[in-house]
Amino acid sequence: MSLATLLVLADGRLPSGGHAHSGGLEAAVSAGRVGDLDAVAGFLRGKLHTAGLVAAAFAAAACANPARWAELDEGLDARISSPALRKASRAQGRAMIRAGRAMWPLPVVGRDPHQPVALGVLASAAGLVPLEAAVAAAHGTVTGPASAAVRLLGLDPYQVHALIARLAPDTDRIATAAAACAHDPADALPAAGAPLLDIGAELHATWEVRLFAS
Amino acid sequence: MHLVGGAAGPLRGDDLRLDIEVGPGARLSMFSVAAQLALPGRPGLPASRFEIHATVATGGTLVFHPEPLIAASGCDHRASTTVTVEDGGTLLWREDLVCGRHAEPSGAAHTELTIHYAGSTLFRHDLTVGPAAPAWSGAAILGEGRAIGTLILAGPDLPEPRILGDNAALMPLTGPGRLASAVGADIRQVRAALDPLSVLSSPALLAP
Numbered sequence: 001m002s003l004a005t006l007l008v009l010a011d012g013r014l015p016s017g018g019h020a021h022s023g024g025l026e027a028a029v030s031a032g033r034v035g036d037l038d039a040v041a042g043f044l045r046g047k048l049h050t051a052g053l054v055a056a057a058f059a060a061a062a063c064a065n066p067a068r069w070a071e072l073d074e075g076l077d078a079r080i081s082s083p084a085l086r087k088a089s090r091a092q093g094r095a096m097i098r099a100g101r102a103m104w105p106l107p108v109v110g111r112d113p114h115q116p117v118a119l120g121v122l123a124s125a126a127g128l129v130p131l132e133a134a135v136a137a138a139h140g141t142v143t144g145p146a147s148a149a150v151r152l153l154g155l156d157p158y159q160v161h162a163l164i165a166r167l168a169p170d171t172d173r174i175a176t177a178a179a180a181c182a183h184d185p186a187d188a189l190p191a192a193g194a195p196l197l198d199i200g201a202e203l204h205a206t207w208e209v210r211l212f213a214s
Numbered sequence: 215m216h217l218v219g220g221a222a223g224p225l226r227g228d229d230l231r232l233d234i235e236v237g238p239g240a241r242l243s244m245f246s247v248a249a250q251l252a253l254p255g256r257p258g259l260p261a262s263r264f265e266i267h268a269t270v271a272t273g274g275t276l277v278f279h280p281e282p283l284i285a286a287s288g289c290d291h292r293a294s295t296t297v298t299v300e301d302g303g304t305l306l307w308r309e310d311l312v313c314g315r316h317a318e319p320s321g322a323a324h325t326e327l328t329i330h331y332a333g334s335t336l337f338r339h340d341l342t343v344g345p346a347a348p349a350w351s352g353a354a355i356l357g358e359g360r361a362i363g364t365l366i367l368a369g370p371d372l373p374e375p376r377i378l379g380d381n382a383a384l385m386p387l388t389g390p391g392r393l394a395s396a397v398g399a400d401i402r403q404v405r406a407a408l409d410p411l412s413v414l415s416s417p418a419l420l421a422p
Contacts, residue, residue: 024354028353028354028357031380031381033353033357033358034353039352039353041352042349042351042352042353042354043349043352043353043354044354045348045349045352046348046349046350046352046353046354046355047354048348049347049348049349050354050355051354074334074335074388075335075338077387077388077389078334078335078336078337078338078387078388079338079339081337081339081385081387081393081395082383082385083375083385083386086388170348186335187328187335187338190340191326191328191338191339191340192340192341192342193339193340193341194354194355195341195355195356195362195395195397196353196354196355196356196357196359196381196397197354197355198383198385198393198395199381199382199383199395199396199397202377202383202385203377203380203383206377
């Protein structure tokens with residue numbers, strides 16, 4: 001366990017392509033579902049308790065046993081209904097593996113695993129424990145859309161960051177729950193879905209002009 | 215075949231289970247005569263539960279297209295479904311959930327759906343709504359929507375993926391399956407988006 005190493009992995013400036021994705025927020029803004037700070041708060045909290053929980057569980061499981069990466073990767077395929085979101089997750093996983101190889105010796109994983117699997121494998125290679133992989137994964141699912149909210153809606157960045165701070169206790173609880181099931185079979189891992197994220201991502205993928213890749 | 219509820223509910227404390235087995239070459243269409251209305255029941259009892267296990271053999275077809283589940287205010291209901299389809303089987307599985315009766319807050323409902331096809335997990339999805347579910351009515355999960363429809367198609371001969379409306383899409387799963395998902399202010403919007411894809415459920419089309 002190394003707190004400094006955890007910060008390296010959870011740093012938003014890690015060159016793993018996350019800045020190109022709004023985590024579904026751009027679609028929600030365009031659909032008129034998110035237009036102010038309160039709606040961003042609801043979006044982030046819902047995302048944390050669904051996609052965030054799933055990402056945390058799969059990152060923790062991959063960290064606990066990187067050799068399970070292929071089984072976990074299939075488990076995420078079954079959970080991410082939108083092909084646009086699967087593509088975005090794999091693109092970020094590929095970038096994360098690439099960044100990770102420069103930092104630590106990584107075991108053999110596929111070319112473009114899903115992002116939470118890549119994160120868990122990196123965490124393991126960095127000597128981190130499943131709980132740390134889980135907290136980085138859960139945190140990462142809200143920081144992306146939060147920074148996108150500032151850009152898309154021109155919101156006060158201080159207020160938006162305050163939302164992330166308020167979600168920290170939930171993030172910790174989710175990471176703890178995720179780490180507790182790190183050794184469960186893939187079918188038993190959390191599968192909390194967010195239907196509007198899936199549908200929104202499919203609509204977003206049809207746009208000709210968009211600010212974010214997803 | 216139509217399912218008929220013999221009593222009100224499910225109510226808190228109820229523990230229901232349905233097993234469906236479709237053999238090789240068999241076709242089964244299951245509907246229900248009325249919506250399933252999850253009600254509060256006696257306080258202090260455990261959540262009502264409805265567990266469904268279904269299997270479809272090679273060459274078999276299962277159409278499961280019940281009326282919606284309505285989570286009445288104050289209910290506490292958990293539905294868990296596992297469908298296992300062998301390679302070469304065909305599945306049409308529909309699940310609609312309405313969050314509260316007209317103009318009332320939603321009760322607590324948790325649904326779990328797992329579909330296996332040819333030995334792999336094709337689809338795994340849980341949804342939790344109601345007073346204890348964090349941000350379920352936030353913009354990421356259901357937003358202003360109070361009805362959600364899920365249609366899984368699995369097997370050969372799948373329709374082309376496409377957008378079905380502002381809040382509905384037909385998506386290709388990884389593997390031989392499609393998910394059509396629709397969120398609406400009410401069940402009519404969900405039906406408008408999904409029913410055209412449920413043509414298999416028309417008894418006339420299923421007649422030999």
